[in-house]
Amino acid sequence: MAKAHGDKMTGDLLSWEPPKVAPRFEETRVRASSLARKVCRVLAEALKEDGRSREDIAAQLSAFLGEEISRDSIDAWTSEARENNNISTYRFFALARILGSAEMLNELLTDTHMIVVDQKYQPLIERELALEKKEALEQFIASRDKEWRLSK
Numbered sequence: 001m002a003k004a005h006g007d008k009m010t011g012d013l014l015s016w017e018p019p020k021v022a023p024r025f026e027e028t029r030v031r032a033s034s035l036a037r038k039v040c041r042v043l044a045e046a047l048k049e050d051g052r053s054r055e056d057i058a059a060q061l062s063a064f065l066g067e068e069i070s071r072d073s074i075d076a077w078t079s080e081a082r083e084n085n086n087i088s089t090y091r092f093f094a095l096a097r098i099l100g101s102a103e104m105l106n107e108l109l110t111d112t113h114m115i116v117v118d119q120k121y122q123p124l125i126e127r128e129l130a131l132e133k134k135e136a137l138e139q140f141i142a143s144r145d146k147e148w149r150l151s152k
Helices: 035-050 054-065 071-078 089-099 102-108 119-151
Strands: none
Touching: 035 054, 035 071, 035 089, 035 102, 054 071, 054 089, 089 102
8 A cells, every 4th residue: 555645644664674672873983993992982972862961961970979970071981082081880880871871881792792671671581581491391301201101
């Protein structure tokens, strides 16, 4: 069925893309020569995507952590040239939480076997793991049944 002229309600089936279970930034936007530089690029990209001012984010981070975080600190953490001003792990995680950015975490997990997924998927993942365990148990029981029948 063709989309009617001016129809804003009917979606284009060819433009559909599967949802991102483990969101990431575009690879070219966070490519870096070292992990330290990649952290800087990931922070800069997350801050840019968020759209709030660095002053507002610094204020929220300060309130969340209970310590003073300035815009200058955020600028230093995102600067690849300031190698001695790396962000600490707890501040990185706090910033990811404030920005709501799973991308920040997934980018740093790129070369591992791990990903960060939205918590809403936990029941589905646990269900799938239980089904795998159930299948393994059923195969074990079937092999024991076969061995028992052959031994009679």
